[in-house]
Amino acid sequence: MRLSYSGQRVLVLGGSSSLGLALVDLLLTQGLKVIPTYCSSQGQKRIAARFPDLKAISLDFFDQASVEQFPTLLGTSPDYLIDLAHADYEGLLAAANMSQAEAYFTAHVTRRLAIVKTLVRSMMSTGFGRLVHVSSVAASCPGPGQGFYASAKRAAESFYLSMGVELGSRGITSVSVRLGLVDAGRGKVFLDNKGYRQQLAHKVVTITQATHTLCFLLSDQALGLACTTLTLDAGLTAIKYADILEK
Numbered sequence: 001m002r003l004s005y006s007g008q009r010v011l012v013l014g015g016s017s018s019l020g021l022a023l024v025d026l027l028l029t030q031g032l033k034v035i036p037t038y039c040s041s042q043g044q045k046r047i048a049a050r051f052p053d054l055k056a057i058s059l060d061f062f063d064q065a066s067v068e069q070f071p072t073l074l075g076t077s078p079d080y081l082i083d084l085a086h087a088d089y090e091g092l093l094a095a096a097n098m099s100q101a102e103a104y105f106t107a108h109v110t111r112r113l114a115i116v117k118t119l120v121r122s123m124m125s126t127g128f129g130r131l132v133h134v135s136s137v138a139a140s141c142p143g144p145g146q147g148f149y150a151s152a153k154r155a156a157e158s159f160y161l162s163m164g165v166e167l168g169s170r171g172i173t174s175v176s177v178r179l180g181l182v183d184a185g186r187g188k189v190f191l192d193n194k195g196y197r198q199q200l201a202h203k204v205v206t207i208t209q210a211t212h213t214l215c216f217l218l219s220d221q222a223l224g225l226a227c228t229t230l231t232l233d234a235g236l237t238a239i240k241y242a243d244i245l246e247k
Contacts, residue, residue: 003219005032006128007079010218011119012036013059014084016043018184021050023082023211030215035078037085039066059115061085061107067114077122080218083112083133083160086153088186093147101148108152113159120163120172129172132217133160135229137178137237157229164227173226175217180233182210203236 010027014020015036024047027034036051037059038044047056057073060066089104091097116131123129135153142150157176164174181187182205191197191204213232216222231237 001221003030003216003221005030005079005218006220007130008033009076009078010034010080010082011074011078012082012084013115014039014086015056016040016046017084018188019182019207019210020084021046022184022207023084023214024051024054026211026215027218032080032218035074039085059085061111061115062087062103064111067111070115071118077126078119079123079126079128080130081116081119081132082214082218083116083131083156085112086149089148090145091148092145096148104148105152105155109155109159112156116159116163120167123172124167124170127171129167130218130223131160131163131172131174132214133157133174133176134214135176135178137180137231137233139178141237161227161229168226173223175222175225175227176229177213177217178229178231178233179210180205180231180236183207184210200236203234205232205234209234 010032012020012024012034015024016038020036024034024036034054036047036054036056038047038056039058039060044056044058047054057070058066059070086108120129133156135157136149138146138150139153139157160174160176163172181200181203183191184207191200210232217225
């Protein structure tokens with residue numbers, strides 16, 4: 001199947017991650033114009049090393065000044081947004097350091113919303129926009145210590161859904177994808193450090209599967225998938241996690 005795209009410009013938040021870099025690569029092969037973001041000098045170097053001619057923009061949700069200057073740095077309005085950006089923060093909710101919790105939720109909910117709000121307002125002027133939010137199965141079934149991460153993901157799912165509900169008549173659609181155990185980033189570290197790679201071999205989402213799904217969700221052929229949340233986890237959450245590890 002040949003995919004078609006009504007837009008050209010794709011903004012990838014979190015484009016310096018391993019999944020983000022692979023996605024940027026795939027989107028470029030589709031003839032799309034891609035703008036990835038990074039939040040650290042290391043991320044900037046990873047993008048520059050792989051895509052030396054590509055414009056990348058700094059965006060750090062933990063830095064209010066970074067969020068405020070982002071629209072100016074971005075300049076032109078994107079047609080598509082893929083939101084991969086999310087910092088890890090693990091800890092028991094009952095033992096939460098409230099100042100750290102407040103900073104985390106301010107960054108990943110309030111400031112994320114500020115960025116998305118700015119983007120959709122510019123999309124409204126063109127009458128087209130597609131928002132793809134990359135969530136996690138932790139949003140519905142968090143493990144111990146994932147309460148902060150899961151809560152922030154669930155909150156982001158909710159406002160992306162509401163954006164699609166409110167702006168669908170203006171040509172702006174949204175969808176969230178709950179990824180399961182992906183063989184990249186924290187997922188790869190978990191598989192390697194915990195020794196679960198062999199036991200979970202058939203429940204791991206590959207980078208290729210994840211990136212190709214996200215690429216499809218941008219396409220005109222996927223626009224019917226709107227105001228909803230999809231799960232891409234190779235069936236991981238269909239059965240008890242413990243049952244898998246015991247086999």
